[in-house]
Amino acid sequence: MIEGAGCHRLLARQLRRARRTGGDYDIPLLLASVSAAYEEADRERRRIDRVAQLMCEEMEDLNERFRHQSLHDALTDLPNRLLFREKLTEATLRARGGNGFALLAIDLDRFKLVNDTLGHAQGDALLVQVSARMRAQLRGSDTLARLGGDEFGLLLEPLATPEDAAQVAQRLVESVAQPFDLAGNFASVGASIGLALSSRQEGPQPEGIDALMARADAALYQAKAHGRNGWCFAPSPLARGTLPGRG
Numbered sequence: 001m002i003e004g005a006g007c008h009r010l011l012a013r014q015l016r017r018a019r020r021t022g023g024d025y026d027i028p029l030l031l032a033s034v035s036a037a038y039e040e041a042d043r044e045r046r047r048i049d050r051v052a053q054l055m056c057e058e059m060e061d062l063n064e065r066f067r068h069q070s071l072h073d074a075l076t077d078l079p080n081r082l083l084f085r086e087k088l089t090e091a092t093l094r095a096r097g098g099n100g101f102a103l104l105a106i107d108l109d110r111f112k113l114v115n116d117t118l119g120h121a122q123g124d125a126l127l128v129q130v131s132a133r134m135r136a137q138l139r140g141s142d143t144l145a146r147l148g149g150d151e152f153g154l155l156l157e158p159l160a161t162p163e164d165a166a167q168v169a170q171r172l173v174e175s176v177a178q179p180f181d182l183a184g185n186f187a188s189v190g191a192s193i194g195l196a197l198s199s200r201q202e203g204p205q206p207e208g209i210d211a212l213m214a215r216a217d218a219a220l221y222q223a224k225a226h227g228r229n230g231w232c233f234a235p236s237p238l239a240r241g242t243l244p245g246r247g
Contacts, residue, residue, distance in 0.1 A: 073146040075124055076131040084145035084153050088209040091157050095198055101157035102165040102197050105216035106134075106172065108150035109190035109228040114182075122182045126189070129180050137171045153213075162197055162233070169193045169231035177229060190229030194219030197233070 071083040079087065091101045108130065115123035127150065134152070135144055143155040154172075156165055176191040196216035198207060219234035226232065 076128055076146050078131055078135075078152075079143060079145040081145065081147045081153075084143065084147065084155070085209060087143045087145075087155055088212070091155055092198065092207070092209060092212070094157075099157070100159040100198070101155060102159045102162075102195055103212055103216045104154035104156065104165070104169060104172075104231075105194040105196075105213070105220040106152040106154060107192050107220055107224070108176070109192055109224075111150040111189055114187045114189065118182060118185055118187065122185065122187070125182050126180055126187060129182075130176055130189070133175045133178075134172055137168065137175055153216075159197070165195050165197065166231070166233075169195055173229060173231060192220055192223040192228050193231035194221070194223055195231060195233050197236070 071080060072078065073080050088103065091099075095101060111123065111126070114126055127146070131144070131146065131152075134154075138144060138154070138156075141157060143157075145153045145155075147153050154168075156168060159165055172193060173191050176189060179186045179188050194216045196212050196219060198212055215234035219232045223230050223232040
């Protein structure tokens with residue numbers, strides 16, 4: 001529309017000038033004017049296209065940031081409960097093909113004492129440091145999430161043997177047990193961990209993620225009952241009793 005309007009105005013101007021002067025049309029000037037109008041219109045079109053492209057890219061960045069914020073914890077940048085449940089759902093589907101995985105429910109011991117004595121700001125700093133330490137013990141394929149407060153969830157996948165999950169739990173306990181430097185104040189906490197194994201989804205009604213999380217939570221409570229700062233396996237959904245673990 002811009003190009004057409006510009007050309008029409010130029011042609012009308014040349015015609016009026018020719019009628020006033022009684023002379024012939026200045027064809028070279030007319031062509032030069034039309035060419036200049038086309039070039040100006042093309043530059044404007046490219047500028048508008050570039051602005052539109054930048055706006056689209058900015059909208060994509062905003063959408064990605066909003067999605068990240070909706071699925072991650074604001075303090076630690078770990079996956080939140082919503083994203084963790086999505087990961088667990090995907091893992092249970094893969095488990096139907098025989099892929100093993102483990103769910104670990106992790107709760108910090110003596111965290112409330114740190115909050116009460118040093119304040120919530122130092123408590124938040126402790127959570128950030130705890131998250132970094134635990135992530136350092138994991139593989140890229142594992143998923144560590146903050147579920148709320150001092151509660152964490154961990155998906156170990158793939159998992160070859162229960163012993164592999166036990167080794168990870170032990171490393172996490174030992175890592176978190178080391179003192180934390182909080183702006184010159186040293187704080188000591190522990191980690192209690194409940195492990196639920198789901199190496200295969202057997203039977204006509206595979207175990208759902210809520211049942212799996214409930215088993216991990218039950219094992220976590222047992223680990224706390226055994227003295228905290230340790231880990232415990234949950235019973236298999238197909239058997240009674242608990243597998244041996246460190247209390």
